[in-house]
Amino acid sequence: MKPISTGSEWTFDLVGAYDRAIRTIAVDEYGLDIYPIQLEVITAEQMMDAYSSVGMPVNYHHWSFGKHFVATEKGYRRGQMGLAYEIVINSNPCIAYLMEENSMTMQALVIAHAAYGHNSFFKGNYLFRSWTDASAIIDYLVFAKGYISRCEERYGIDAVEELLDSCHALMNYGVDRYQRPQKLSLAEEQARQEEREHYLQMQVNDLWRTIPRRAQEDAVRAQVRFPAEPQENLLYFIEKSAPLLEPWQREVVRIVRKIAQYFYPQRQTQVMNEGWATFWHYTILNRLYEKGLVTDGFIMEFLQSHTNVVYQPPVTAKWYNGINPYALGFAMYQDIRRICEAPTDEDRQWFPDMAGKPWKDTLDFAMRNFKDESFISQFLSPKLIRDFHFFAIRDDDRQDRLEVTAIHDEEGYRAVRQTLAEQYNLGSREPNIQVWSVNVRGDRSMTLRHTMHQRRPLDNASAEEVLKHVARLWGFEVRLESVDDEGRLVQSWTVKPDRQDDWAA
Amino acid sequence: MAHIIDRRLNGKNKSAVNRDRFLRRFKGQIKEAVARAIKGRSITDVDSGEKVSIPVKDISEPAFRHGKGGVWEGVHPGNEEFVKGDRIPRPQGGGGGGSGSGKASNEGEGEDDFVFHLSHEEFMNVFFEDLALPNLIKTELMGIEEMKPVRAGYTNDGTPANISIVRSLRGALARRVALSAPTLAQLVEAEEELDEMLESGEENTLDIRHQRERVHALREKLYSIPFIDPFDLRYNNRVKQPKPTSQAVMFCLMDVSGSMDESKKDMAKRFFILLYLFLQRNYEKIELVFIRHHTSAVEVNEHDFFHSRESGGTVVSSALNLMKDIIAKRYAQGGWNIYAAQASDGDNWDSDSANCGKILEESLLPLCQYYAYIEITEGEPQNLWYEYQKLGARHRHFAMQRIRQAGDIYPVFRELFSKERQQGGSA
Numbered sequence: 001m002k003p004i005s006t007g008s009e010w011t012f013d014l015v016g017a018y019d020r021a022i023r024t025i026a027v028d029e030y031g032l033d034i035y036p037i038q039l040e041v042i043t044a045e046q047m048m049d050a051y052s053s054v055g056m057p058v059n060y061h062h063w064s065f066g067k068h069f070v071a072t073e074k075g076y077r078r079g080q081m082g083l084a085y086e087i088v089i090n091s092n093p094c095i096a097y098l099m100e101e102n103s104m105t106m107q108a109l110v111i112a113h114a115a116y117g118h119n120s121f122f123k124g125n126y127l128f129r130s131w132t133d134a135s136a137i138i139d140y141l142v143f144a145k146g147y148i149s150r151c152e153e154r155y156g157i158d159a160v161e162e163l164l165d166s167c168h169a170l171m172n173y174g175v176d177r178y179q180r181p182q183k184l185s186l187a188e189e190q191a192r193q194e195e196r197e198h199y200l201q202m203q204v205n206d207l208w209r210t211i212p213r214r215a216q217e218d219a220v221r222a223q224v225r226f227p228a229e230p231q232e233n234l235l236y237f238i239e240k241s242a243p244l245l246e247p248w249q250r251e252v253v254r255i256v257r258k259i260a261q262y263f264y265p266q267r268q269t270q271v272m273n274e275g276w277a278t279f280w281h282y283t284i285l286n287r288l289y290e291k292g293l294v295t296d297g298f299i300m301e302f303l304q305s306h307t308n309v310v311y312q313p314p315v316t317a318k319w320y321n322g323i324n325p326y327a328l329g330f331a332m333y334q335d336i337r338r339i340c341e342a343p344t345d346e347d348r349q350w351f352p353d354m355a356g357k358p359w360k361d362t363l364d365f366a367m368r369n370f371k372d373e374s375f376i377s378q379f380l381s382p383k384l385i386r387d388f389h390f391f392a393i394r395d396d397d398r399q400d401r402l403e404v405t406a407i408h409d410e411e412g413y414r415a416v417r418q419t420l421a422e423q424y425n426l427g428s429r430e431p432n433i434q435v436w437s438v439n440v441r442g443d444r445s446m447t448l449r450h451t452m453h454q455r456r457p458l459d460n461a462s463a464e465e466v467l468k469h470v471a472r473l474w475g476f477e478v479r480l481e482s483v484d485d486e487g488r489l490v491q492s493w494t495v496k497p498d499r500q501d502d503w504a505a
Numbered sequence: 506m507a508h509i510i511d512r513r514l515n516g517k518n519k520s521a522v523n524r525d526r527f528l529r530r531f532k533g534q535i536k537e538a539v540a541r542a543i544k545g546r547s548i549t550d551v552d553s554g555e556k557v558s559i560p561v562k563d564i565s566e567p568a569f570r571h572g573k574g575g576v577w578e579g580v581h582p583g584n585e586e587f588v589k590g591d592r593i594p595r596p597q598g599g600g601g602g603g604s605g606s607g608k609a610s611n612e613g614e615g616e617d618d619f620v621f622h623l624s625h626e627e628f629m630n631v632f633f634e635d636l637a638l639p640n641l642i643k644t645e646l647m648g649i650e651e652m653k654p655v656r657a658g659y660t661n662d663g664t665p666a667n668i669s670i671v672r673s674l675r676g677a678l679a680r681r682v683a684l685s686a687p688t689l690a691q692l693v694e695a696e697e698e699l700d701e702m703l704e705s706g707e708e709n710t711l712d713i714r715h716q717r718e719r720v721h722a723l724r725e726k727l728y729s730i731p732f733i734d735p736f737d738l739r740y741n742n743r744v745k746q747p748k749p750t751s752q753a754v755m756f757c758l759m760d761v762s763g764s765m766d767e768s769k770k771d772m773a774k775r776f777f778i779l780l781y782l783f784l785q786r787n788y789e790k791i792e793l794v795f796i797r798h799h800t801s802a803v804e805v806n807e808h809d810f811f812h813s814r815e816s817g818g819t820v821v822s823s824a825l826n827l828m829k830d831i832i833a834k835r836y837a838q839g840g841w842n843i844y845a846a847q848a849s850d851g852d853n854w855d856s857d858s859a860n861c862g863k864i865l866e867e868s869l870l871p872l873c874q875y876y877a878y879i880e881i882t883e884g885e886p887q888n889l890w891y892e893y894q895k896l897g898a899r900h901r902h903f904a905m906q907r908i909r910q911a912g913d914i915y916p917v918f919r920e921l922f923s924k925e926r927q928q929g930g931s932a
Contacts, residue, residue, distance in 0.1 A: 012509055019507045037507035046512065049519040064566055066527030069520040070621040077622075093508065100513055115507060161530070169567050314583020323582060391584035395577040401592040407584055420580040431569050456575030465567035 001292040008103040008301075015039065015098070018108045022116060025287045026280065030360060032120040035134060036093040039115060043100050047087070048072050050097060054263070055087045057095065058141045060148040060255075062164050088114035090122040090266075092134040105301040108294075112284040117277030124368045125272070127265035137262055144255045147193075151248050163249055166469035167235060167256035172430055174235030174257040175264045197247035230434040230449065234470070235260070237435045243444060244475035253473070268371040268426055275329015276367055282306060282330070312388065323420075328388075332375070335384050336363055346382055377421035382413045392419040397455075428453050436481070445477035446470075452484045457491065467495040528627065534559040535623070539631045540915055557628075558618035633783050636922040654743040663740030672739040680737060684730050692723040753842040753874075754792040755784055756828050757810065760849035762799040762819035769881045772911055773848040774811055776879060779918050780846055781807075794831060798824035800854075804831065821853045821889060825864045832872055843873045846921075851880040851887030858892040865893075870900050877921045878905040 004017050019039065026032045042050070052069035053059040089095040096114040098107050122128050152160045167174070231237045235257040239250050266273070289299045312327035313320045336354065339347045340362050343355035354362050366379060385408045392406040392415060406412035406419070422428060436449035448470070450458055463480060471478040475497055482491040528535060538557040587593070623631070659672055699716045702709070757777050761770060784791050795810035796802050799817035802824040828845065836843060853861065870876060880890050886907065896903050906917045 012511070015509055016507075019509070023507070039507050039509045040512045041510070042512045042515075046515070046519070052520050052523065061522045061526055063523065063526040063530040066520065066523035066525070067564060067619075069524055070527060071619070074621050111507075157526075157529075161526070165566070172568060312582050314585075315581040316583055316585065320581075320583075323580070388582040389584040390580050390582055391587055392578060392580050395579070395595070397574045397576070399592075400595070402595055404587045404589060404591040404593065405578065407587055407589055409589070412589060416580055419578050423579055431571055433569055450569075452575070454576040456577070457572045459570050459572035462567045462570055466569050469567070 003295045003298075004293050005104055006295055006297075008105065008297075010102070010104040010107050012041075014104060015041075015107055015111070018104070019111055019115075021288060021293050022108070022112050022284055025284050025291075026112070026116040026120075029287070030280075030283070031364075032116055032280070033123055034094065034116060034119045035091075035123050037115045037119065038093045038095045039098055039111065040095060041098050041100060044076070047097060047099050048076060050087050055089060056141055057089065057138065058145050060141075060145045060164075061152075062168075063161065064168065086110045086114040088118045089137075090118075090128060090132060090134050090262075091137050094119040094122065094134075103301065105298050106305065108288075108298075109281055109285065109302055109305065113277045113281035116284065117280035118273060120280070121269075121273050121276045121367060124364070125265070125269060126369055127268060127371055131265050132262050140258065144259070147255065148252060151252065155248065160252070162472070163252055164256065166472050167253055169466045169469040170234050170238075170473075171256060171260045173433060174233060174260040176233050176236070176261065177427070193251060197251065226438050226440045227435060230436055232434045233257075234433070234435060234448070238470075238473050241438070242474050245473070265371075268373075268424075271325040271329040271332070271372045271424065272367065272370065272375050273329070274326045275331075275333050278306075278310060278326050278330040279333035279363075282334075314389070331384055331387070332379055333363060333366075335381055336366055336379055339381065344383075350381060351379075372424035373421050373426075376424060377417060380417045380420065382408075385413055385416050390416045390420065392416050431456070431458055433480070443477060444475075445479060446474050448478065448480045450480060450482040452482055452490065455484065458482055463493055464495070467493055471495045471497040528623075531559055531564060532631070534563055536631055536634070539623075539628065556620055557623050558620040561619050564619055629782070629786060633786060636783060636919065652745040652747055655746045657742045657744040659739040660742040661739065663742070667740040667743075669739045669741050673733070673737050676739060677733045677737040680734065681730055681732070685727055688723055688726050692720065692727065695720045695723060752792075753844065754794060754836055755780070756794045756796060756831075756843070756845040757781075758796045758798070758824045758828065758845060758847040758849075759810065760799070760819060760821065760824075760847075761797050761815055762850075762852070763816045764819060764852040765816070765850050765881075769850050772881050772908055772914060773879075775911065776848055776908065776914050776918065777846070778811065779914065783918075783922070794828075796824050796827055796831075798827070802827040819849075819853050820857050821849060822857050822860045822864055825861055825869060829864065829868050832869075844875050844877075845869070845873055846877045846879070848879050848881060849889060850882050851889040853887070853889045855888065858888045861889065862892040862896060865896060865903075866899075870896070870903060874902060876900075876903045878903070879908055879917060879921075880905070881908045883909050 004021060005014050019037070027034065048069060050057065051072050053065045059065065087097045094115065096110065096119070098110055102110070122132075122134060128134075148160060148164075227237065227241075235253055238245070239253040239257065242250075245253070285294070285299070285302050288294045310324070310327045310330045312324045337359045339351055339354050340357050340359035343351075348355045366375065370378060388408075390408055391404055392412070394403045394405045396403070406415035408416065432451045432453060433448055434451070436447045438444070438446045448467075458480075467478055467480055477494065477496045479495075480493045481489055484490050535557055538559055659669055695716065699713070699720055702713050702716060757780065759770075759773050759777065765773070781793070784793065793807065795805050795807060797805050797810060797815070798819075798821065799815065800820045800823065804827065805813070824847070832843065865876070878893055880886060890905070890907075893903075893905055897905055904921055906920055908914055908917050
């Protein structure tokens with residue numbers, strides 16, 4: 001067959017032709033299930049814009065996005081940093097950006113990687129399926145942007161900015177981890193927003209009712225804990241229960257919370273998601289080469305770029321900066337395919353269910369039903385542990401030396417795999433902080449509780465800073481307690497809001 | 506088939522708002538950084554903008570995270586020599602070799618300052634923010650008024666050159682619609698009747714002819730409505746509004762005598778360059794007069810003022826006299842706001858200082874809106890300073906400051922031209 005193109009220049013026709021060729025392979029041959037694709041050609045400047053507003057095509061205005069933009073621009077101008085070649089948005093249709101400056105090879109790589117790889121992951125993985133609503137996110141962001149800019153007009157840029165700062169500080173604590181969120185829908189949001197404002201305010205008023213009640217009723221109520229159970233979603237709790245927030249402020253808290261929730265699956269599936277996309281661009285482009293649709297030059301350029309992406313520097317290297325999710329993810333999917341197609345005795349022993357089974361189905365299953373943590377604990381094979389020369393280290397602050405607890409040998413495989421999986425567990429990577437109680441009858445102060453895991457303390461300075469934000473949102477004194485495994489209080493912080501009538505005025 | 510969209514023509518400055526928000530939020534720090542950047546350096550160096558750095562800790566966004574301590578277990582690639590049970594010394598600096606806590610501290614250690622680039626425009630904005638010429642308004646109110654034509658809607662008469670075509674035709678259209686409406690309704694009705702008559706096929710030819718004539722007459726009536734009528738014409742209306750004038754002239758007086766050594770001259774020049782840039786930027790129509798003096802004073806052009814070298818003894822009054830002459834010759838009529846900035850090391854021919862005070866007090870200060878004197882000296886103030894101090898006590902629009910080293914130039918400049926000072930001064 002004749003190659004689709006021979007030069008490195010791209011044209012719209014060529015992009016279309018490559019897309020058709022890739023689709024034939026990805027969808028017809030390998031059966032990827034994808035959202036419709038929208039490829040958008042943009043300039044480097046536009047890429048920087050997209051980059052700095054967390055990749056979203058629309059977003060509300062905030063200085064922190066400006067900060068990212070300034071940093072990105074600086075790096076790019078100086079040539080210190082190439083721009084990411086791909087940004088892809090979990091939306092329906094799935095939007096992928098192609099940067100004007102790239103060669104035809106890179107465009108094809110991005111199409112295969114983002115528009116087919118990530119796209120099918122967004123559509124298939126259970127976290128994305130159940131926690132995000134791809135069809136509504138763009139509309140919701142349009143709503144959010146409009147709402148926040150109306151707030152800025154009405155209440156001033158500073159008031160909104162302060163509020164957003166506080167919300168952003170708690171963004172990682174604005175997600176429901178176990179309870180499935182409701183779908184976002186623009187129409188519904190707008191229709192119900194006013195109603196909600198009203199209703200929420202009523203509830204809050206009820207909670208903080210100051211009209212005295214009869215004595216015995218009081219006695220009963222005094223025993224009642226609020227919240228009845230510790231609440232892990234701090235922003236949700238604040239939105240529903242903070243006594244002094246205005247209705248518009250509650251809505252802004254809600255917007256930040258909804259967006260945090262939207263990004264939560266991405267944080268949990270870095271290795272899986274990038275690995276999946278990398279696996280598919282590698283498989284698809286090689287298939288294009290097999291079919292004679294691309295030239296030798298094309299495949300060489302691609303391989304060079306691909307090799308850079310999946311390079312994993314060893315721990316001894318100066319530029320070692322943790323495990324490269326592209327490298328690990330790509331290697332794991334390749335390995336799963338290998339185990340299916342050409343299992344060794346070891347594989348048969350470790351993965352009896354997979355060895356010799358059809359690889360496409362196994363891979364599809366692995367993509368759909370896991371997150372990083374469970375994916376690794378399920379599929380990391382001894383062979384990969386050997387290939388990467390993984391070893392586990394235990395850093396106990398009570399010992400003056402680090403201890404190597406496991407290496408890539410027979411007795412270490414399971415321990416290494418377990419430790420590595422744990423490393424991707426958001427639940428233990430981030431401090432576990434929950435709303436513990438609120439003094440409803442008294443000074444209205446709120447107590448947060450940090451349950452220490454493995455004796456890991458909170459970072460003192462940042463805890464203090466975040467607590468100031470919490471106090472600003474809550475409007476009254478906020479206390480944070482670090483509690484160890486046995487429930488003993490280890491450390492505590494207390495912050496009072498600057499001025500109680502700050503926002504009321 | 507994928508949708509391919511070319512977005513390249515969409516605006517690229519989507520982040521401009523966010524960038525502005527960022528600058529706005531850290532204005533304080535940026536200002537400091539700008540002042541730091543300019544310290545001891547000529548402002549002409551920053552023509553292409555300036556790198557500004559602000560401490561990372563000021564702009565970081567806080568989030569709960571783990572601190573050092575506790576037990577961390579992590580997996581790393583690239584094991585070469587370790588076997589299970591090895592104990593290795595803890596690497597210095599955040600435990601980067603061993604734990605997740607290394608991640609947090611990596612960020613903190615990497616760079617102390619967040620460095621970014623301000624464009625020339627932005628830099629100058631920050632640089633000259635809150636500065637203004639004092640009392641500019643005074644002569645505005647009492648000065649000669651110039652008239653300026655301003656749009657004021659439309660009128661029914663005027664010169665043909667001012668016809669507003671759109672308005673006129675819109676009016677004509679409305680008139681045509683209005684005038685033709687009743688006739689048109691009758692015409693439609695009459696035509697329908699005529700059709701009915703013809704349909705019914707009755708032989709009543711007379712009626713039909715009448716009806717035809719009626720239709721014809723109505724048509725004629727419609728056609729006779731003029732397309733455009735003098736009545737429709739509308740003219741752009743302009744009225745004259747008095748425009749406050751703010752003609753201003755700035756006198757720059759610099760001492761180039763022998764006692765001003767190179768470094769002092771350099772500082773004086775820097776001060777004037779600052780002043781020059783500031784005026785250029787904020788006031789488009791401002792005239793500048795450069796006067797240079799040693800024992801005698803000459804008016805020079807901008808280039809010579811900043812660049813030529815010359816020296817001799819010092820008679821400050823010569824410059825003041827020249828300024829007085831120039832005002833009398835060129836800026837005598839009332840419309841001028843007159844400003845002056847004088848730089849000297851304060852060293853003057855002895856008996857001349859009293860003379861200077863007198864000229865200023867009697868001839869110049871009554872004419873000036875603001876007179877700023879800077880003395881560039883490291884040691885004790887010289888005789889001119891004491892003489893001028895007496896003036897300062899009596900005249901609010903006379904200001905004096907000392908510059909000891911290059912770093913003082915910008916603060917002194919800000920001090921002399923800050924808006925707060927003027928509000929306080931003019932109250």
